Amino acid sequence: MKLFSERYGYTKPSDVIIREKITPEIQNAICSCYDKLKNRLFLDSGLYFDTDPYIALEQYLWTYFLNNREGDFQDGRRYYIVATAFLEDKNNSWYRKLDIVECTIKYLQDIDKRYNNWRTPVNQMFIKQLNFEFERLNFAYRIIGQEIVEITSKSEIATIEDAMANTSRNIKIHLNRALELYAQRPTADYRNSIKESISAVEAFCREKTDENSLGKALNHLEANGIIIPKLLKVAFDKLYAYTNQPDTGIRHALMDSDGAYTPASEEALFMLVSCSAFLNYLCRKIR
Structure with missing residues (x-):
């Protein structure tokens, strides 16, 4: 009988x-x-405008992003489409495509300043929608202020990949499941993704010490000469305690009927990276 990881395949963090x-x-x-x-x-x-404001945006991108001659923006019968045509052009690099998004945001910021009496600033609406889509599709970037910033680095992804490559089959299954739940569509399951991440650490500790809890396992390792700095141990104990809180529903059923606490993507990714990093750390210490 095939195991979970064999049935579903090996999910690479870089693909998620x-x-x-x-x-x-x-x-x-x-x-x-x-x-x-x-x-x-x-x-x-x-x-608020005398002319079509979206055409004005396209003309701005044509002139100041593509650096084309302003008078050539109209071919006699129609205006050129700039933004979406640039995004859909396979010859344009991914980072230049993000450049045009940033250029749009900065243009819209100026528009909002000029017409600050409308109900919802158009720039805020555009940014909110983009960030929603970036999070929904696990894009490693977000818009903060007027700039696109990276929130998931190459080193964080490498940390997860290292943990998957250097641990046993049972631990891989937990990490792989955590990653799949994080990437699940149409709705991710961040609560159970966190549960699988911490379960990977528990499985490692049981495998190395036969203890049934993280605290006992760490004490067992220390008793056998594997010294973990006190503050680091306390930090991970507290992180482990976070997953056992009655209002999170991560390790146990939710204790409040409202379910007011809902883990977000940032917490699920933080736990996946942190647990992977701790596994890598323990692997190196035990060697």
């Missing part, structure tokens, strides 16, 4: 957490954000 590339799904999502932006600007055009 997307960085230094834009997948077709992410590209479509960004283009959809521009579609929503166009519709929103069209609705407000009669209230």
Whole structure:
């Protein structure tokens, strides 16, 4: 009988957490954000603008991003489509595609300053929608202020990959499941992803010490000459305690009927990286 990891295949963190590339799904999502932006600007055009504000944005990108001659923006019958055409062009690099998004954000920021009496600043709407899509599709970037920043580094992904490569089959199954739950679509299961991450550490400790709890396992390792700095041990004990809180529903059923506490993607990724890093640390100490 095949095990879980054999049935479902080996999930690579680099295939789940997307960085230094834009997948077709992410590209479509960004283009959809521009579609929503166009519709929103069209609705407000009669209230705040003398001309079509989305065409003004496209002309700005044509002139100041592509550095084309402004007078060539119109070919006589129609205006050029700039933003989505640039995003859909396979010859353009992923980082230049993010450049045009940043350029758009900065342009819209100026528009919001000029027309600060409308109901919802259009720039905030655009950023909120983009960040929603980036999180939904596990894109390793977010928009903070007016800039796109990386929130998941290459080294964090490598940490997960190292833990998967250097631990036993049972531990790999937990890490692989944590990753799959994190990436699950249409709705990720962050609560159980965290549970699987901490379960990987527990499985490692049981494997090395036969103890049934993390605290006992760490004490067992120390009794056998594997010294873990006190503050580091306390830090991971507290992180372990976090997964056992009655209001999280991570290790036990939710104790409050409202389910007010819902782990987010940031917490699930933090736990996956932290547990992987701790496993790598213990592997090196035990060697």
